[in-house]
Amino acid sequence: MKIYIRPYQTEDTQAILDIINHNILNSTALYDYKIRSYEQQKAILEEKISKNFPVIVAELGGNVAGFGMYSEFRFREAYKFTVEHSVYVNENFHGQGIGKLLLQELITLAKQQKLHTMIAVIDSENQGSVEFHEKFGFKTVGIIKESGYKFNRWLHSVFMQLILE
């Protein structure tokens, strides 16, 4: 089935929320404890778009199977050429090349926006995401040990970086 990568529309919010909340409850991919409401998630996405950052979705057979976005890495002005991104694919659709299409598109958009570098902040238990990013040339540039605490254990944040040409 063909996968379409396109910009986010409001109608995609519920599918994105379902993916996010599943990961909050079942994984360390997100460091939140509490699931989000529809309105909270919609506001998060709209804020990014209002700042001219992209939010994209992967559509498969009429369903949103994944999404990706980036926004400020940190807020001080000199960080303005650096963004932190995220890519999430519904677990029923892992391993079908959807994440790859999403991250490829985010890299293309970041280059078009004349950004300089992209950062992924990945929980160290999420080795799959580390290997996924390595396929795109991201390098591990640091590990912030015991920076998160969830499910009664300390979590370590792996910072991976891609310098854009």
Ligand SMILES: CC(C)(COP(=O)(O)OP(=O)(O)OC[C@H]1O[C@@H](n2cnc3c(N)ncnc32)[C@H](O)[C@@H]1OP(=O)(O)O)[C@@H](O)C(=O)NCCC(=O)NCCS
């Ligand atoms: C990480 C994630 C986005 C990958 O999406 P996906 O659609 O399953 O990945 P793809 O099928 O597009 O795989 C692309 C490449 O990454 C590799 N890859 C993907 N998942 C992998 C895993 N768990 N372990 C090792 N390699 C992996 C694939 O083998 C593939 O390599 P290839 O191009 O040489 O064939 C997805 O597993 C996910 O949503 N995870 C939960 C959320 C998350 O961790 N997001 C990242 C935080 S920024």
